[in-house]
Structures are given as structure tokens and as C-alpha cells.
Amino acid sequence: MDVKQIEALSDLISSSVAQLKQLQSSLKTTEHTAATTRAEFLKPSLEVVAAASQLVALVRTPERYLMDISTAHQLSTSLRVVVETHVVEILREKGQGPKKSLSAKEIGAYNHVNHLKLARVLRILATHHIFEEVSPNVFANNAISIVMDTGKSLTELEARPAEKYDSSNGIAALVGLFSDETFHNAVCTADVLKDPQMTNSFSPYDASFALAWPGTRNIAMYDWLNLPENNHRKKRFGMAMHGMNSMTPSDAILRGFNWSSLAPGSIVLDCGGGVGSVSLPIVQSCPQINLIVQDTSPVVAEGPIFWQANHPQALAQGRVTFQGHSFFESQPAENKNVAVWLLRMIMHNWPDAECVKILKNVRASCNKDARIVIVDNIMLFASRSQEIEGEETGTSDPDALAPEPLLANWGVANSLSYKQDLNMLSNHNACERTVPEFADLLSQANFRIVEVHQAHQSWLPQIVAVPV
Incomplete structure (x- = not known):
């Protein structure tokens, strides 16, 4: 057991908690999400999570730690049970007392799940701080479980199960x-x-x-x-x-590329942009910008409805338009004057060959002054060294790495990125990428990287590239 590292991690937790306390005192709210989604909270929060997780790995026996990891699938299984049997909504609507709790037997009477089995599912989640077991076999929502609430009544869920997730936070x-x-x-x-x-x-x-x-x-x-x-x-x-x-603050897209630097009348094209929800803050904060939202025709057909509800003025002024198009096809000729091509959470969905095809179609429409902004996870190595012998590692953000004695990639605090990487592997044979991997893809389409905004205050990293 490395006692020196344990002490160093404990000290880091203490200093980060002190910083969080100081930041918290400046807020009028103690609501968890309102605080921790603020950019200044992110680094100390990550430090606490990374250090605490690293402490667990150090102090547990290797065998016990491995067994915990190898049985983690039971958490996913249990979460599926509670989502598909409406446990969160039942507790919110039918719960009794100050904590709005119900026994597993009472919950089972509503969702028709055997209460003896349901109690075991809820207990493992409560053991991992999702739900609270307020007394034996009696459960209540807590700050974590409640974010799965779709806001529907049990009557609505039973009558229209296909609409369970409509108008929810997702x-x-x-x-x-x-x-x-x-x-x-x-x-x-x-x-x-x-x-x-x-x-x-x-x-x-x-x-x-x-x-x-x-x-x-x-x-x-x-x-x-x-x-x-x-x-x-x-x-x-x-x-x-x-x-x-x-899960990402609405203004996260503004933390990276300097959108306000674009000249009046500049066109931004949100490639594969859905209805344009991610681009909304760009248009709101930069009135000199015109936006094209590009996606398949059935998707962009819903775009005007979204913008009418969220920024009708931009829609009325013609500052936002919609283009039905597949990015695997050559870009329409009218896109030759686009100033910035935005690809947010696109590249990780596709293997390299498909990504290069997307980029080449964009490159064929780029003028010499155009920029391409890729918003995606950027993978760090877990080792302190980020250099690969004999390979050019490319542009990097010096503030991206975690401080010692943490793992350089922030360890478990950043584990969702690595889980997403394997999700992309199993779902699509695709991947999240390192900066050198992005540089290689971009070079195949005649782009080169000029900026990397990788530090965690950016929430989702951004890579800015120019045509060559």
C-alpha cells in the first residue's frame, strides 16, 4: 500500500473541497446541479472525484477491487429495471411522508413487479447512492435518482408508454x-x-x-x-x-472557438446539426452570424418548430435556414461561402474511412479562409507522458492534464469519455480519438489543426482546423 500517495491524494481532496466551499459561498443556491455546471466548479469537482476514486483503488485489496468492477453490469441491469418499470415516477407521485417513500411491496402493486425481487434491485442502487432505503424495504428518490424522472403521471405512462420520454430532460x-x-x-x-x-x-x-x-x-x-x-x-x-x-451547459459551445471574431454576414454551417439546438447560443450571442442547419430532410423539417419556440426573431430575419442533406454526399454548391463548418459529436459515430469521406466533402466546398470546428471527446493517455515515440503528437492544450498524483487523464472522473469510446466500438465500430488521430484524419482531407481547446473547463473539447 502506497501510504505517501494516499496522503497526497487526501491533501488534494482537502484543498479541492476548500475551493468548492469558497465557490459555493458566492452562490445563493445550494442546488447541486446549478452549482456544479458552472465552469469554475468543474476543475475542483473533477479533482475530488478523481482523487477519491484513486484512493479506493489504492486501499482496497486488488482481488476485491477486481470483483467490484467485474460485477458492475448489475448496476446497468438494475437501472434498466427502474427506468422501464417507472419506479422514479411512482415514488414521486405516490410516495408518502416527508421523503415521499414507499415500500417495495407498494411500488410493486403499481408497476406489477414482484416486490421481493424489486427490493433487491433498489437496494443495490441505494448502496451506490441512487435512491435511498429509508427503512428496511422502504425506498425514496434522492438527488441522483430523481434526474431520471420523466415528469409523467403513472396513468399517462400506462396509457401511452411510447410517449414516456417525450418532453423530458432525456x-x-x-x-x-x-x-x-x-x-x-x-x-x-x-x-x-x-x-x-x-x-x-x-x-x-x-x-x-x-x-x-x-x-x-x-x-x-x-x-x-x-x-x-x-x-x-x-x-x-x-x-x-x-x-x-x-448534461452540457447550453453555452458550452462558446467555450473554445471565438465565434464573436467572425465578420458580419459570416455563415456558420452546423453539419449533422439536428434541429440546430447546439448552435442556438452562437446565434443568440453573435447577431452578425447567419446559420445553416444541415441534417437529413426528416430531421431538419422539425427545425423551424424549435427555432420558433426558442429564437423566433432569428427565424423571421432569415438568420437561420435549414438544409436537408447527407454529409456522405458532395456538399451543395451554395455552401462555397461558409465561414465555419461545425461538426459536433459527429466524428465519434463513424470509423476512420467514413470520417475521411465526411471531411473530404466539406473540404471540397471550403474556401481558403474557412474553418472547421470539431466538437468531440479528445482522449488522453492515462500515463503521465503523452508522447508516442516516433510519432508526431500534434497540437495540445497544456491545461488538459490532471495534476499529480492523479492519473494524467483524470482517471475515473473522466471515465465517461472512455466508456463512450467503447460504446462507439460496440455500437458502430467507431471510436473517440486522440489529437494525433484527429490530425491524421484531417490531413487525409487536406486540413491541419490550428487550435485545440481540450481543458475540462471547455466541457466538450474543440479542435479548430484550416484547409491546406
Whole structure:
């Protein structure tokens, strides 16, 4: 046991907590999310989580630690149970007393789940600080479980189950996606990696998804979701993406590339931008910018509804327009004058060959002064050294690494990025990338990186590239 490192980690926790306390005293609210989504809270919060997780790994026996990790799938399984059986909504609507609690037997009477089994599912979650067991077999929501609340009544959920996630924050849908489709796919990852042919393939048709479901050997996951029999899954997937976006402050897109530096009349094209929700803060804060939202025709057809509700003035002024188009096809000729091409959370969905095709289509429409802004996870190595012998590591952000004695990539505090990387592997045979990997993709399409905004105060890192 490394006592010196344990002491160093303890000291880091103490200093970071002191910083959080000082920041908290400047706020009028003690509400958890309102505080920790502020940019200045992010670094000390990450330090506490990273250091505490590293302490756990140091003080537990290796065998015990491994067993905990190898049985973590039971947490995903349990989360799927509570989301699909409406436990959070039942407790919120039917709960009794100051904590609005119910016994497992009472919950089971509402959702028709055997109460003896349900209690065990809820207990493992309560053991991991999701829900509270207020007395034996009696449970209540807490600050973590309640974020899965869709806001629906039990009557609504029973009458219209397909609408469960509509108008919610999307977090329950995201939990549903991760604990259902993505979980199923991940189970087959070892089988794919051991297969002599599939292990060396980066085709979307050779993702773990191909082995996880009946009849999926020759279809990609996105196409499978579009099948009529999977409409409910497609709908949940869409709300899950909304949930992913809701985890990021709305102004996060402004923390990186200097949008205000663009000249009046400059055109920004949000490539694969859905309805344009991510670009909304750009238009709001930079009135000199015109926006084109580009996605498939059925998706952008919903765009005017979103903008009418959120920024009708920009819609009326013609500052935001919509373009139905697949980024795998050559860009329309009218896009030659685009100043900035925005690709947010696009590249990680696709293997390298498909990414290069997307980038080449953009490059063919770029003028010499255009910029491309990629907003995506940027992977760090867990080692303190970020250099690869014999390879150019490219541009980097010096504030991206965690302070010692933490792992350089922030350890468990940043683990969602690495889980997402494997989600992309199992779902699509795609990946999250390091800066050198982005540099390689961009160079194949005749771009070069000029800025990297990777530090965690940016929330989602940004890479800025120019044509060469």
C-alpha cells in the first residue's frame, strides 16, 4: 500500500473541497446541479472525484477491487429495471411522508413487479447512492435518482408508454439506451475481438452490434434503428441524444472557438446539426452570424418548430435556414461561402474511412479562409507522458492534464469519455480519438489543426482546423 500517495491524494481532496466551499459561498443556491455546471466548479469537482476514486483503488485489496468492477453490469441491469418499470415516477407521485417513500411491496402493486425481487434491485442502487432505503424495504428518490424522472403521471405512462420520454430532460432515455441496446452490444465485444476476421475490420457491419441481435449481421445500427419494428427504440434514441446534450451547459459551445471574431454576414454551417439546438447560443450571442442547419430532410423539417419556440426573431430575419442533406454526399454548391463548418459529436459515430469521406466533402466546398470546428471527446493517455515515440503528437492544450498524483487523464472522473469510446466500438465500430488521430484524419482531407481547446473547463473539447 502506497501510504505517501494516499496522503497526497487526501491533501488534494482537502484543498479541492476548500475551493468548492469558497465557490459555493458566492452562490445563493445550494442546488447541486446549478452549482456544479458552472465552469469554475468543474476543475475542483473533477479533482475530488478523481482523487477519491484513486484512493479506493489504492486501499482496497486488488482481488476485491477486481470483483467490484467485474460485477458492475448489475448496476446497468438494475437501472434498466427502474427506468422501464417507472419506479422514479411512482415514488414521486405516490410516495408518502416527508421523503415521499414507499415500500417495495407498494411500488410493486403499481408497476406489477414482484416486490421481493424489486427490493433487491433498489437496494443495490441505494448502496451506490441512487435512491435511498429509508427503512428496511422502504425506498425514496434522492438527488441522483430523481434526474431520471420523466415528469409523467403513472396513468399517462400506462396509457401511452411510447410517449414516456417525450418532453423530458432525456436522462431516463439515455439510461435506457445505455442499459439496453448498448449493454447488449457490449456483451459481444469479446467475441468480436477474438474473431480472426472481425477483429481487424473497422466496418460498421462488423461492430459488436452485428452479433448482439437476431438478423443484424449485415446491417448497421443506425439503419436497424430506422426499421419500422424499432420505432420505439429510435424514438428513445432521439431523446437519449437530447439527454446527452442536457448534461452540457447550453453555452458550452462558446467555450473554445471565438465565434464573436467572425465578420458580419459570416455563415456558420452546423453539419449533422439536428434541429440546430447546439448552435442556438452562437446565434443568440453573435447577431452578425447567419446559420445553416444541415441534417437529413426528416430531421431538419422539425427545425423551424424549435427555432420558433426558442429564437423566433432569428427565424423571421432569415438568420437561420435549414438544409436537408447527407454529409456522405458532395456538399451543395451554395455552401462555397461558409465561414465555419461545425461538426459536433459527429466524428465519434463513424470509423476512420467514413470520417475521411465526411471531411473530404466539406473540404471540397471550403474556401481558403474557412474553418472547421470539431466538437468531440479528445482522449488522453492515462500515463503521465503523452508522447508516442516516433510519432508526431500534434497540437495540445497544456491545461488538459490532471495534476499529480492523479492519473494524467483524470482517471475515473473522466471515465465517461472512455466508456463512450467503447460504446462507439460496440455500437458502430467507431471510436473517440486522440489529437494525433484527429490530425491524421484531417490531413487525409487536406486540413491541419490550428487550435485545440481540450481543458475540462471547455466541457466538450474543440479542435479548430484550416484547409491546406
